[in-house]
Amino acid sequence: DAGVIQSPRHEVTEMGQEVTLRCKPISGHNSLFWYRQTMMRGLELLIYFNNNVPIDDSGMPEDRFSAKMPNASFSTLKIQPSEPRDSAVYFCASSYRVNYNEQFFGPGTRLTVL
């Protein structure tokens, strides 16, 4: 199994540009999570999906952030327009709920907004 796949691994962009982060969960997992990690705020849950349906997006910072999961094997996190304070490492994780919620993390996308 390839594990959770994220792309790109690194993204450098300029303020105001649109950024799209992509995630492919582990096949068979039915929950998907987007996290953001910074030194100041630690690991924050942004949004999560169960069976492709967004369940809780209360962690999404503001309307500039949006996430979709069009099917069980793909999710995107979009930031439009991006700002320097969005610079962070963004992780995607998936889980198979009945397995006591153990989450499998991807390698992360390091985003730098100049």
Added chain:
Amino acid sequence: SQQGEEDPQALSIQEGENATMNCSYKTSINNLQWYRQNSGRGLVHLILIRSNEREKHSGRLRVTLDTSKKSSSLLITASRAADTASYFCATDGSSNTGKLIFGQGTTLQVKP
């Protein structure tokens, strides 16, 4: 805010020594998990302990859970330089949604 709070925030020990990290949480739980994060990598699941368990072992890892005190500890015995990483506890807050709440983590440095 994060439910889990790890203590200490940073720990530095010599190879071969034991490392103990603590986690406190605020609400009732179904289970508590510990994760490790190597620098620049994603988190990796280490061990899960259910709310009706008091102690669990996995290799050199020993986890305890005290639901009356809402606290857990992770003990790494005979530490190795490769154990250098950040360690996070995560709780499910008794929800059945799959959502986990992570603490701020303990950064462990094991000196060779």
